[in-house]
Amino acid sequence: MQKMNFSSYSEFCEKYKVEVPDNFNFAFDVVDKFAAKTPKRSAMIHIDPDGVRAxxxxxxxxxxxxxxxxxxxxxxxxxxxxxxxxxxxxxxxxxxxxxxxxxxxxxxxxxxxxxxxxxxxxxxxxxxxxxxxxxxxxxxxxxxxxxxxxxxxxxxxxxxxxxxxxxxxxxxxxxxxxxxxxxxxxxCGDDPLLIFFSSGTTGLPKMVEHTHNYPLGHFTTGAYWHDLGPGNIHLTLADTGWGKAVWGKFYGQWMAGAVVFTWDFRGKFDPAELLHVIAEQKITSFCAPPTVYRFMIREDLTKYDLSSLTHCTTAGELLNASVFEAWKEATGLPLYEGYGQTESTLQIATFPHMVPKPGSIGKPCPGWDIALIDTEGNKCAAGEEGQICVRIDPAKPIGLFTGYLDEPEKTASAIVDGYYQTGDKAWMDEDGYFWFLGRTDDLIKSSGYRIGPFEVESALITHPAVIESAVTGIPDPVRGQAVKATVVLAEGFTVSDELTKELQNHVKKVTAPYKYPRVIDYVTELPKTISGKIKRAEIRAKDEENYK
CATH class of the missing domain: 3.40.50.980 (Rossmann fold)
Known part of the structure; x- marks a missing residue:
């Protein structure tokens, strides 16, 4: 596939279409063909756990x-x-x-x-x-x-x-x-290519199946969202155990002609070491979850030569505006956010020919007919919140899963009136940009207000005492639910009533006062799935026991 240049989002949507060759198999039709045509063309730069480069x-x-x-x-x-x-x-x-x-x-x-x-x-x-x-x-x-x-x-x-x-x-x-x-x-084609076990935050994991045409959907990821071309060196930090690895370290990047940079570190990443690797190895394109950027901006970025970086993307969780601004101020580069699932390729993103809005996941990718649908089954107008849904009638977009294997009832429950329901909520502004709110069961209903956990979490982490937070709703006899924050403190800060009051007042100043957490629980770490997602359901279950 050849990358085309587009001057605007509308032109991108109008002219870009995923080409689906007959009998496509990525290993034979991409890797082997590249090897036959240009055998010595660089495919990967690899740093092993001992720092040896190959x-x-x-x-x-x-x-x-x-x-x-x-x-x-x-x-x-x-x-x-x-x-x-x-x-x-x-x-x-x-x-x-x-x-x-x-x-x-x-x-x-x-x-x-x-x-x-x-x-x-x-x-x-x-x-x-x-x-x-x-x-x-x-x-x-x-x-x-x-x-x-x-x-x-x-x-x-x-x-x-x-x-x-x-x-x-x-x-x-x-x-x-x-x-x-x-x-x-x-x-090839519609034959099974791979299976992911989804790392849901509730219940047992489900088997998500993709076909051999699935990699073609990631050309959008590599060539356009990551903005890659021949010779670019791209680093996606994801581990190889879940879907983000094939999103950022494999299919789309190689199809775009880029070199996949792989840093095989073991254990938790060290932000200073990561910055050193980016600078020393002259990485040109970088993708990581917002948490990684959040840790990196706490480092002295002036110590690292990041001039080789030309494009930065983020996905996997919501991006706080404060992180966006701090990274852009330090590097001159905005962060281009994207949204998708284990069940899909990229669905919604901010592309290079768009102006990034801090905190927005962007606009629907070409070939993806996305609608926000409310609980009554109606399409939402601008400013109204609804579930992110993908039209699959008359045809599924390239990159959407075939279903949950051996669980037809779960597949059927996700398909309603010709749409695949993602289970995620968002709203769209007047410019057509989408703003993620969270899982449908994460929203807090308090005194008639609907509060997205992300809004409160975003406010909390702008305080220097907070490294991470998870916001949930707890039972409240007057309000229905009250906002509760589970917080991980930064080094040098200790739990006290004074700090709790300070954090509550901080949230009141940063966002609407009614959203402040009336309860703050301090922990050393948040419960997470093996893919790093916060287990809010586990926190809610404990809350039900503790706040009856």
């Missing part, structure tokens, strides 16, 4: 994925088999994904934080046949496998000791041919 071209990924595809085939993996991949940001993750695409197996990217119980549940629910995992995670897989009858093939990456019955990834590749011709029954 640069890999498309020929490398083409041949190594072919080797692993041959090895997996020899081990008994074939088209349609499901393969759980639990790897850090090591190069093996990209090789494994591509190998599965070539074989026609269905990868299930999974976080390295999964417990034995998590692995057992997911393997049995998804009927996983093969697991490719880190040596540091292999013991958990080993502990779970006895209760996983579908699990037949175990592959270990890294240099740890192999348990009995396991295959070594390096050996599997070394012993295999680097030629894997496109099969006659090649997985």
């Amino acid at each position: 640069e890999k071209d498309f020929e490398f990924f083409s041949k190594e994925s072919a080797r692993l595809a041959n090895g997996l085939t020899k081990a008994g993996i074939s088209k349609g088999d499901r393969v759980m991949i639990i790897l850090y940001r090591r190069i093996d993750w990209w090789i494994s994904m591509l190998a599965c695409h070539k074989v026609g197996a269905v990868p299930v990217p999974s976080p390295n934080l999964l417990t034995v119980k998590d692995i057992e549940f997911r393997v049995n629910f998804a009927k996983i046949k093969c697991i490719i995992t880190e040596d540091s995670v292999a013991d958990r897989v080993e502990a779970a496998k006895a209760k996983c009858p579908s699990l037949k093939v175990l592959v270990q990456a890294g240099h740890g000791k192999l348990a009995e019955g396991w295959l070594d990834m390096d050996s599997l590749r070394a012993e295999s041919s680097d030629d894997f011709p496109r099969p006659a029954d090649c997985a």
Whole structure:
């Protein structure tokens, strides 16, 4: 696909269309074709946990994925088999994904934080046949496998000791041919490409299925939202265990001709170290959740040469206006926000030819017919809040999931009157920009007011004492609900009645006074899913016990 230049959002929507080739398979039709045409073209710059830098071209990924595809085939993996991949940001993750695409197996990217119980549940629910995992995670897989009858093939990456019955990834590749011709029954088009387990904040995770045409939807992500072209070096900070990895480190970036920069750090990121990497490695395009930017602006940014950066994006949670302004003041670069889900590619975004509005997620992507619909099923006018819904009749946009596997009732409940209901609420201003409010069940109804948690959280984190906050509603006999904030304090601040009063007054000054938190609970950390989303439902459950 070729990137086109657009002068305005309206021109973008009018002229841009996703091209869907017949029988599309990303591994064969993008990576292998790049390797055949320009084999030494840089595909990835990789920094391993020891700081060792490696640069890999498309020929490398083409041949190594072919080797692993041959090895997996020899081990008994074939088209349609499901393969759980639990790897850090090591190069093996990209090789494994591509190998599965070539074989026609269905990868299930999974976080390295999964417990034995998590692995057992997911393997049995998804009927996983093969697991490719880190040596540091292999013991958990080993502990779970006895209760996983579908699990037949175990592959270990890294240099740890192999348990009995396991295959070594390096050996599997070394012993295999680097030629894997496109099969006659090649997985493509509407065949299953991959499965994500959604990390919902309530209930058990659901299986989200995407087809082989799904990567094409991410050309918008890489070429236009990330504003990438040949030679650009792009860093998305996401881990490889969930959807943001393929959003920002794989499909769209390579299709746009960019170099994927991968920093394989382990554990929590250090903002100073991240800034050093961006400066030293001359990163040109960067994407991370607002929390990452929030930590970076607390550093002395004048110590780092960030002049190579030309474009910055953010997604995954709501962007506070104060973070936007601080980053722009320090770097000269605005933050371009985007919105999507595990169930989709990018749905709504601020693109380079648009003027970013701090806190707005932007406008609908071309090909995505988005409407805000109220509880009565009516489309909302400007200024009215409603649920973000995607029209799927007469056709789904490229990049929207096929449904929740093996749970038709959950799929059906998300489809109403020809729309996929995202479960997220927003409102649209007079200029057509969308403003995210939160999950439909997160809104607080207090004394007739409807208060979005994000509004209060945004106000709280502009106070130097607050690193993170989660706002929920608690029962109140007079107001129906009262606003409660669960707060993580910055270093150097201690809990006191005086600080609570100070934070309450601060919120009253920053936003509407009726939104201030009448209760503030101080914690050392917020409960989160393995993908980093705040578990407000867990906080609400505790609140129901404590504030009856």
